[in-house]
Structures are given as C-alpha cells and as structure tokens.
Amino acid sequence: MHEKTDLSGSFILAPVPVVLVACSHEELGRNLLTIAWCGIDCSDPETVHVSIRPERHSYRIISESGCFTVNMPTVEMTKIVDMCGVTSGADGDKFDRAGLTAAPAKIVQAPLVAECPVNLECTVKNIIPVGVHHMFIGEVVAKHADEEVLTGGKLDFSRIPLITYVNGEYWSLGRPLGKYGFSKNG
Numbered sequence: 065m066h067e068k069t070d071l072s073g074s075f076i077l078a079p080v081p082v083v084l085v086a087c088s089h090e091e092l093g094r095n096l097l098t099i100a101w102c103g104i105d106c107s108d109p110e111t112v113h114v115s116i117r118p119e120r121h122s123y124r125i126i127s128e129s130g131c132f133t134v135n136m137p138t139v140e141m142t143k144i145v146d147m148c149g150v151t152s153g154a155d156g157d158k159f160d161r162a163g164l165t166a167a168p169a170k171i172v173q174a175p176l177v178a179e180c181p182v183n184l185e186c187t188v189k190n191i192i193p194v195g196v197h198h199m200f201i202g203e204v205v206a207k208h209a210d211e212e213v214l215t216g217g218k219l220d221f222s223r224i225p226l227i228t229y230v231n232g233e234y235w236s237l238g239r240p241l242g243k244y245g246f247s248k249n250g
C-alpha cells in the first residue's frame with residue numbers, strides 16, 4: 065500500500081481564497097481585514113461565509129452593523145493584503161495606511177475597496193460560533209466588477225491576477241486547465 069505521512073497537528077486545506085473584508089460602524093468607523101477562512105455556501109440564496117475570531121476589531125463592527133463586503137485583491141496588492149492581516153483597525157484607519165479607497169456600496173453601509181476589481185456586498189444572515197472562529201454567513205445582495213475585467217459583459221478571470229493562500233503563503237494562479245464540464249467532450 066502507498067504509505068502516507070500523518071499530518072495531524074497541522075491545518076491544511078489549499079488553495080483557499082484570500083480576500084479583503086470591509087465593514088463600517090456608526091461609532092467605530094470603517095475598517096478592513098484580511099480573511100482566508102472564507103468560501104461559497106449556497107447558490108440560492110447566494111451566500112458566502114467569512115470566519116472571524118471574536119477578538120478582531122472587525123468582529124463587533126460586522127456583528128453590530130449586520131453587513132460586510134468581500135473584495136478580491138490582485139497580486140500587486142499582496143503586501144497590502146498582508147498588512148491588513150497583521151495590523152488592527154483599533155490602532156488607526158487601515159484604508160489610509162494602505163492607500164486604499166473606500167467607495168460607497170450600492171445597498172449595504174460597509175464600503176467597497178475600489179482598488180479590488182471584484183466586490184460582493186453581503187448582509188449577515190447567520191453567525192455560527194464554530195470554535196475560535198465564528199462563521200458569518202452573508203447573503204450576497206449586490207456584486208460589482210471593474211469594466212476592464214469584463215469580456216462581453218462577463219467576468220474574465222484571465223484579466224484578474226488573483227491571489228490564493230496556500231498553507232501560510234500567498235500564491236498567484238497558474239493557467240486555465242479546462243472549462244466546467246469539459247470532461248464530457250471526451
């Protein structure tokens with residue numbers, strides 16, 4: 065039998081997205097943080113989750129405001145992504161520190177990160193305390209993309225150099241390998 069090495073003690077699921085989650089609160093102001101524990105949950109209603117530790121400054125902002133935005137950063141933003149994940153909005157405005165623009169969203173009070181080419185607006189549907197992270201299930205109530213990343217009105221990911229998170233490292237993506245369902249064509 066092929067021998068496998070036991071990796072218990074380490075946490076591995078890769079690749080996962082790495083995103084900038086933005087939020088805003090009447091008293092606490094705007095903020096953003098880096099999130100890698102996130103994903104799609106359901107197609108109808110369209111929902112995504114972000115898992116956040118209660119000690120994060122953003123936790124109170126999102127749980128009390130009931131909304132957040134998910135912003136997809138590109139490879140040139142990797143240093144900013146890291147910075148937003150190692151500094152707290154409790155110590156100063158991260159939009160200013162990162163030189164990012166907070167653009168008004170269409171529906172929610174949380175801002176969009178203008179420099180990210182794709183943005184999702186979410187309202188909090190549930191908060192599930194899983195353990196050290198609490199999972200915020202967000203219903204996607206609006207989606208936006210920069211004109212430059214569309215081809216024929218559709219998102220064209222060959223124009224979006226996304227970042228992915230692989231076991232503690234930031235990676236860029238390689239090349240497309242085939243379209244959904246291509247295996248049916250022999």
Ligand SMILES: Cc1cc2nc3c(=O)[nH]c(=O)nc-3n(C[C@H](O)[C@H](O)[C@H](O)COP(=O)(O)O)c2cc1C
Pocket residue numbers: 082095096097098099100101102115116117119120121122123145146148149150151152153154197229
């Ligand atoms: C690559 C990366 C991924 C991260 N993913 C998460 C995550 O999924 N959940 C979380 O609670 N914190 C995560 N963090 C840590 C927060 O982004 C970090 O604690 C941040 O300073 C919190 O900001 P805030 O205090 O302004 O809310 C991540 C950090 C990095 C660098």
